[in-house]
Amino acid sequence: MHRSLPALMLLAACGTQAPAPTPAPADDGWTPRQLKQLADLRLQEGAFGDPTNRFAGDARAIELGRTWFYDEALSPGGFSCASCHKPELHFTDALPLAVAAGTAGRHTPTIEGIQQGPWFFWDGRADSLWAQAMGPVESDVEMDSDRTFVAHVIREQYAAAYEEVFGPLPQAVREGDLPARARPDAGRPEGELHQAWLGMTETQRKAVTEVFVNVSKAIGAFELLAVPQPAPFDAFVDAVLTGDPSGGGHLSDEAVDGLRLFIGDANCVSCHLGPFFTDRAFHNLGLPEPGSSDFGRTTGASRLLASEFNCQGPWSDATSCEELRFLNPDFDDFKAAFKTPPLRNVTKTAPYMHFGGLQALDDVLEFYSELPSEPWTGHRELTLQPLHLDEAQRSSLVAFLTSLESGVRPEVLPVQAVAEAPAEP
Amino acid sequence: MMRLWMAAVALAACGGSQESHEGHQGHEGHDMAKAEAPMQAEPLVREVKTQAGLYTVSFAAEPTTPGMGDLFSVSATVVDKYGNPVETGEVLLNARMPHHNHGMETDPLMDPGACDDDGDNCRHEGGVWKAEGFKLHMPGEWTVTIEVTGALGHDRTSFVYDMR
Numbered sequence: 001m002h003r004s005l006p007a008l009m010l011l012a013a014c015g016t017q018a019p020a021p022t023p024a025p026a027d028d029g030w031t032p033r034q035l036k037q038l039a040d041l042r043l044q045e046g047a048f049g050d051p052t053n054r055f056a057g058d059a060r061a062i063e064l065g066r067t068w069f070y071d072e073a074l075s076p077g078g079f080s081c082a083s084c085h086k087p088e089l090h091f092t093d094a095l096p097l098a099v100a101a102g103t104a105g106r107h108t109p110t111i112e113g114i115q116q117g118p119w120f121f122w123d124g125r126a127d128s129l130w131a132q133a134m135g136p137v138e139s140d141v142e143m144d145s146d147r148t149f150v151a152h153v154i155r156e157q158y159a160a161a162y163e164e165v166f167g168p169l170p171q172a173v174r175e176g177d178l179p180a181r182a183r184p185d186a187g188r189p190e191g192e193l194h195q196a197w198l199g200m201t202e203t204q205r206k207a208v209t210e211v212f213v214n215v216s217k218a219i220g221a222f223e224l225l226a227v228p229q230p231a232p233f234d235a236f237v238d239a240v241l242t243g244d245p246s247g248g249g250h251l252s253d254e255a256v257d258g259l260r261l262f263i264g265d266a267n268c269v270s271c272h273l274g275p276f277f278t279d280r281a282f283h284n285l286g287l288p289e290p291g292s293s294d295f296g297r298t299t300g301a302s303r304l305l306a307s308e309f310n311c312q313g314p315w316s317d318a319t320s321c322e323e324l325r326f327l328n329p330d331f332d333d334f335k336a337a338f339k340t341p342p343l344r345n346v347t348k349t350a351p352y353m354h355f356g357g358l359q360a361l362d363d364v365l366e367f368y369s370e371l372p373s374e375p376w377t378g379h380r381e382l383t384l385q386p387l388h389l390d391e392a393q394r395s396s397l398v399a400f401l402t403s404l405e406s407g408v409r410p411e412v413l414p415v416q417a418v419a420e421a422p423a424e425p
Numbered sequence: 426m427m428r429l430w431m432a433a434v435a436l437a438a439c440g441g442s443q444e445s446h447e448g449h450q451g452h453e454g455h456d457m458a459k460a461e462a463p464m465q466a467e468p469l470v471r472e473v474k475t476q477a478g479l480y481t482v483s484f485a486a487e488p489t490t491p492g493m494g495d496l497f498s499v500s501a502t503v504v505d506k507y508g509n510p511v512e513t514g515e516v517l518l519n520a521r522m523p524h525h526n527h528g529m530e531t532d533p534l535m536d537p538g539a540c541d542d543d544g545d546n547c548r549h550e551g552g553v554w555k556a557e558g559f560k561l562h563m564p565g566e567w568t569v570t571i572e573v574t575g576a577l578g579h580d581r582t583s584f585v586y587d588m589r
Binding site for chain 2: 331
């Protein structure tokens with residue numbers, strides 16, 4: 001019996017010992033438990049909403065969000081969301097750490113398969129897609145823009161389209177004498193941007209923030225559409241669930257071996273669960289990060305609770321915020337813990353992990369095989385055990401993950417790209 | 426609402442000693458090699474006696490079978506060994522994963538019950554104590570702990586729940 005493989009990103013089976021093997025069905029078919037697991041992993045139909053965003057589902061807001069997601073005019077340096085979230089790379093950038101106006105401290109995560117929330121960013125410091133979208137705009141190593149600059153762009157380039165969706169631009173933005181650039185920057189209170197922000201009136205600050213929130217809500221509404229498309233794995237599951245244990249030939253034998261490992265002895269599904277293959281939770285893997293000082297979720301939870309843009313904040317449209325209400329920022333296992341990433345199209349989004357330090361999936365599997373490093377703080381998930389995977393097992397897991405590949409939805413591509421796309425044969 | 430008490434040391438000891446499993450039904454632990462474990466978790470509903478036999482607790486989740494990673498509420502109906510409901514005092518509810526040495530990632534809230542205008546002299550009608558904000562975010566064995574301080578004194582119990 002080979003040892004269990006933990007979740008690709010994460011855990012082995014629960015408990016402090018290796019999990020018991022999953023008994024192989026006598027007829028080489030699928031047990032009721034496995035069928036339930038397959039059904040849970042299958043992509044589900046249906047649109048995602050966002051109670052904090054009253055523009056979620058609004059077609060006009062979505063179209064504006066699509067425009068702004070790709071619009072480099074929203075930052076002085078010519079960066080857009082898509083500078084790092086490149087659609088041709090499934091909204092990643094193939095770099096270890098995000099590089100735009102500067103170099104960020106973490107790897108660019110995909111926006112595909114994150115729509116379930118409830119937490120966003122590697123550290124969960126936002127609890128809505130729109131609040132997440134604000135962060136990179138005002139990060140000086142990402143878009144290096146600011147809400148006042150954005151308000152100017154909206155007034156000068158998008159006033160009519162904005163007002164059609166969100167109502168009249170605030171008077172302080174439409175007519176006011178705003179500084180060219182300004183934003184709150186508690187980290188550099190003596191900096192020009194923060195000082196300019198302090199020099200604005202309260203009315204101006206509120207008006208600029210209102211526009212920035214609406215722009216972000218449009219982008220958030222757009223990002224709700226970035227759901228992975230059905231993959232060969234889903235067709236395989238459909239066939240299995242309708243009585244064909246071979247899965248209709250949609251997966252190779254090697255991929256099926258990988259799938260059985262994934263949901264069986266390896267128990268990857270312990271954390272990579274649901275239609276997007278993520279438990280949406282945070283875990284400390286003890287990754288090889290020499291010199292790291294990244295507290296991950298510990299910092300993220302505190303920042304979220306302090307944010308005026310959280311679910312309970314004045315800019316949220318939610319009437320209930322249960323997840324935030326019960327969030328415990330002092331949870332000890334939040335130390336150096338990061339969110340479990342989704343796995344659909346994972347074969348196309350190298351490198352891996354929050355620090356982008358593992359170049360290929362095989363490196364990820366090697367990490368779980370050996371667990372060579374120790375966490376810089378906190379402790380590794382106690383469920384993790386070295387796996388000692390052989391080459392065939394690694395290969396089968398990669399083959400299975402390849403079956404999760406699908407194309408990017410046309411509705412989240414830039415308009416120009418859709419227009420220029422070759423017609424389907 | 427008051428923040429639920431979290432006595433990490435005491436609870437860790439409790440979970441490690443597996444002190445009370447009254448009412449725990451169908452727990453397979455890790456002995457799953459011979460028969461495939463059920464895919465679905467069982468209802469999180471138990472009737473348990475406290476260690477010293479002072480109280481009996483009927484514990485129930487709402488919904489009765491919580492989903493992994495989903496928020497849910499719990500209630501504990503507490504009667505003393507003479508059958509009298511425990512309406513005043515203190516009841517503390519918690520859940521931990523002793524094998525993982527951690528508790529819930531949420532900070533549940535205990536319903537204070539019916540109190541006077543100053544928020545004092547709270548009473549839990551019928552001995553029903555409720556808490557919101559439970560979340561079992563990982564599969565595996567969770568130890569649910571119940572601490573009761575009533576007219577007969579302090580007593581405690583725990584049981585194991587297998588989230589899957």
